[in-house]
Amino acid sequence: QPNLIAKRARKRTTNEQLKLEANMEKIKVFQAAAELQEYCMQNVCRDALLVGIPARSNRFQKPRFCALS
Numbered sequence: 001q002p003n004l005i006a007k008r009a010r011k012r013t014t015n016e017q018l019k020l021e022a023n024m025e026k027i028k029v030f031q032a033a034a035e036l037q038e039y040c041m042q043n044v045c046r047d048a049l050l051v052g053i054p055a056r057s058n059r060f061q062k063p064r065f066c067a068l069s
Contacts, residue, residue, distance in 0.1 A: 044050060055061065 040047075
């Protein structure tokens with residue numbers, strides 16, 4: 001019985017997801033690509049992959065410690 005309940009829950013979740021996707025506004029691929037390209041060109045100056053991240057503001061870089069004795 002627990003397996004049957006789990007299967008029904010998964011089917012219900014899948015059904016809800018499909019309903020959501022069916023109601024989404026659809027656009028053509030070339031339109032989406034053009035909009036994505038325009039967005040990228042407008043934000044190129046903020047793209048960390050292109051301009052890099054300044055060392056002092058890079059929160060992912062391991063901190064360096066200096067000990068004076």
